Amino acid sequence: MTVLLRGGVDVGGTKIQAVITTRRGRVVGGARRVTPREGGPAAVADDIALAVTEAATSAGVRVRELRSVGVGAPGHVDGAAGVVFKAANIVGWSEPFALGPTLEQRLGRPVAIGNDVSVAVEAERRFGAGRGVRSFLGVFWGTGVGGGLVLDGRHVVGRGSAGEIGHMCVKPGGRRCACGLRGCAEAYAGRAALEQRARREARKRKTVLFEIARKRERDSLTSGIWIRALEQGDQVARDLLDEAVDALGVAIGSSVTLLDVERVVIGGGIGERLGPKWLTRIERAAAPHTFFSPPPVYVLAELGDLGGAIGASLLTR
Amino acid sequence: MTVLLRGGVDVGGTKIQAVITTRRGRVVGGARRVTPREGGPAAVADDIALAVTEAATSAGVRVRELRSVGVGAPGHVDGAAGVVFKAANIVGWSEPFALGPTLEQRLGRPVAIGNDVSVAVEAERRFGAGRGVRSFLGVFWGTGVGGGLVLDGRHVVGRGSAGEIGHMCVKPGGRRCACGLRGCAEAYAGRAALEQRARREARKRKTVLFEIARKRERDSLTSGIWIRALEQGDQVARDLLDEAVDALGVAIGSSVTLLDVERVVIGGGIGERLGPKWLTRIERAAAPHTFFSPPPVYVLAELGDLGGAIGASLLTR
Numbered sequence: 001m002t003v004l005l006r007g008g009v010d011v012g013g014t015k016i017q018a019v020i021t022t023r024r025g026r027v028v029g030g031a032r033r034v035t036p037r038e039g040g041p042a043a044v045a046d047d048i049a050l051a052v053t054e055a056a057t058s059a060g061v062r063v064r065e066l067r068s069v070g071v072g073a074p075g076h077v078d079g080a081a082g083v084v085f086k087a088a089n090i091v092g093w094s095e096p097f098a099l100g101p102t103l104e105q106r107l108g109r110p111v112a113i114g115n116d117v118s119v120a121v122e123a124e125r126r127f128g129a130g131r132g133v134r135s136f137l138g139v140f141w142g143t144g145v146g147g148g149l150v151l152d153g154r155h156v157v158g159r160g161s162a163g164e165i166g167h168m169c170v171k172p173g174g175r176r177c178a179c180g181l182r183g184c185a186e187a188y189a190g191r192a193a194l195e196q197r198a199r200r201e202a203r204k205r206k207t208v209l210f211e212i213a214r215k216r217e218r219d220s221l222t223s224g225i226w227i228r229a230l231e232q233g234d235q236v237a238r239d240l241l242d243e244a245v246d247a248l249g250v251a252i253g254s255s256v257t258l259l260d261v262e263r264v265v266i267g268g269g270i271g272e273r274l275g276p277k278w279l280t281r282i283e284r285a286a287a288p289h290t291f292f293s294p295p296p297v298y299v300l301a302e303l304g305d306l307g308g309a310i311g312a313s314l315l316t317r
Numbered sequence: 318m319t320v321l322l323r324g325g326v327d328v329g330g331t332k333i334q335a336v337i338t339t340r341r342g343r344v345v346g347g348a349r350r351v352t353p354r355e356g357g358p359a360a361v362a363d364d365i366a367l368a369v370t371e372a373a374t375s376a377g378v379r380v381r382e383l384r385s386v387g388v389g390a391p392g393h394v395d396g397a398a399g400v401v402f403k404a405a406n407i408v409g410w411s412e413p414f415a416l417g418p419t420l421e422q423r424l425g426r427p428v429a430i431g432n433d434v435s436v437a438v439e440a441e442r443r444f445g446a447g448r449g450v451r452s453f454l455g456v457f458w459g460t461g462v463g464g465g466l467v468l469d470g471r472h473v474v475g476r477g478s479a480g481e482i483g484h485m486c487v488k489p490g491g492r493r494c495a496c497g498l499r500g501c502a503e504a505y506a507g508r509a510a511l512e513q514r515a516r517r518e519a520r521k522r523k524t525v526l527f528e529i530a531r532k533r534e535r536d537s538l539t540s541g542i543w544i545r546a547l548e549q550g551d552q553v554a555r556d557l558l559d560e561a562v563d564a565l566g567v568a569i570g571s572s573v574t575l576l577d578v579e580r581v582v583i584g585g586g587i588g589e590r591l592g593p594k595w596l597t598r599i600e601r602a603a604a605p606h607t608f609f610s611p612p613p614v615y616v617l618a619e620l621g622d623l624g625g626a627i628g629a630s631l632l633t634r
Contacts, residue, residue: 135475147575151466151473158452158468158577159609167608168571172488172563179608246489251571254485258464258572260475291484291496292476 008313013089025127029059040092070315112315121148123311140268188247249285267301325630330406342444346376357409387632429632436628438465457585505564524553566602584618
């Protein structure tokens with residue numbers, strides 16, 4: 001009996017995660033590489049191809065035995081053409097690049113391209129926390145704050161990019177977001193914004209955040225660093241994360257009021273690392289902005305770090 | 318050739334509007350009655366039956382020739398059971414009432430019950446401003462602020478009541494809304510909230526709003542009164558409507574950011590009366606909160622006052 005295997009790759013600003021999955025979403029192989037910071041999209045494409053090859057090897061198959069390969073990329077994507085227009089957080093990727101065709105030539109397999117958050121939502125819908133649910137809001141809390149919508153049994157995309165919960169306004173006239181708008185949830189809750197804010201606070205108040213980063217030889221504040229600082233009772237970390245949770249609460253509560261979903265699924269680098277206690281805090285922060293009673297059920301994403309790659313493996317051209 | 322006709326009724330706090338429609342949504346008859354303010358839901362059901370009968374007569378048919386009758390009611394509705402739980406704005410309707418079965422007995426035709434905003438969105442999708450569009454956000458700006466979502470070609474409802482854009486938070490910790498939450502768009506933009514606020518302002522500042530209402534022998538501030546006051550340069554009317562538009566801008570902009578719709582369709586009592594100039598103002602107020610570029614196209618609802626009744630006629634059991 002031949003098992004139908006697919007490759008899936010999640011491309012992020014920090015790492016490239018490849019997996020090999022079965023029809024039912026079981027992971028039978030994987031490989032991870034650091035995202036190259038030089039060479040632009042062509043270098044990233046090279047490393048994606050390498051990661052897929054390594055993942056296939058770890059699953060005991062060859063790339064040519066894979067049915068297809070899917071790639072979830074950050075930013076705006078034209079799935080039909082396989083083009084990634086501008087990959088947020090990937091150094092040097094500011095112009096459209098035909099990632100799909102490039103990889104097809106390299107790998108000799110059909111390659112489909114999708115948005116990273118969108119594929120992660122699809123993975124949760126099929127195999128994770130959204131299984132058996134007609135409607136849910138997926139929120140991915142990491143460097144940015146992304147989201148996805150499953151409504152009335154289907155993953156909906158609007159004109160193509162629905163789910164930008166991180167750029168909903170939580171404070172009119174509030175803090176400037178990297179996207180150019182003001183008062184976005186991401187400007188308060190995204191890891192990039194949190195770090196920027198922490199650097200400013202560090203000039204005025206004592207914080208262990210950057211000390212931990214130095215000890216861990218990190219040049220940015222990872223989720224783990226924030227958690228360690230909280231454990232040490234760091235007030236700056238606590239204040240900023242409180243503010244982040246409040247902002248997420250407004251955006252999520254308003255989204256639930258608009259969408260009337262059954263579930264809210266929280267994932268992403270920070271979301272998953274913070275765990276159930278913070279899930280409850282987010283739920284409490286959303287309650288004052290939630291019109292419906294009973295409110296939806298809040299759950300953590302189930303597929304963790306591999307969700308994006310698993311979701312990417314579901315993509316078909 | 319027999320023409321297939323259906324009855325549709327829009328039940329509001331002020332009036333009961335019945336229409337007779339063809340398969341293609343053309344209105345071939347209609348009747349309007351004032352919503353009874355005494356006698357509760359049973360009295361309202363009586364008047365709905367009368368309105369349907371009058372509408373049928375005006376179309377030259379008998380009620381028993383209608384294929385079916387649909388009723389759009391405000392508030393929470395159980396379509397399958399034909400029950401309206403609590404009809405917002407209808408005096409004395411605070412308990413669940415089996416409107417569907419009651420009307421079926423009275424009219425001798427199958428009767429379907431739906432939510433008033435939801436049927437109005439469906440009418441716009443099929444025959445109005447949402448025709449030929451894969452995704453739009455419907456916003457009904459009247460006594461309250463309701464909404465509906467058409468995404469990826471389908472009218473989506475979540476757990477059943479999606480679209481409550483009026484209760485999205487536009488100002489955390491802001492004005493108390495009639496729903497109990499704080500900072501809802503409706504607390505700034507709904508006609509009921511606007512009137513309450515105008516009464517308070519009238520103690521401090523000069524306004525012609527209540528003078529016009531007295532002359533017109535109205536005990537509440539209708540859309541027409543607001544428009545007249547604006548024409549007379551009334552500063553209170555201007556300030557409050559500016560604030561209303563700003564609040565709608567935050568809610569609509571954030572909704573567009575979440576949904577990535579092609580169009581925003583503005584209707585409802587105030588929305589329609591204010592016309593294209595205000596449509597542009599709403600669009601401008603939403604722009605600073607809209608993540609996507611180009612933004613969606615803003616249009617007025619096309620079916621006007623009859624949209625709810627036409628939409629109700631589409632309901633089937």
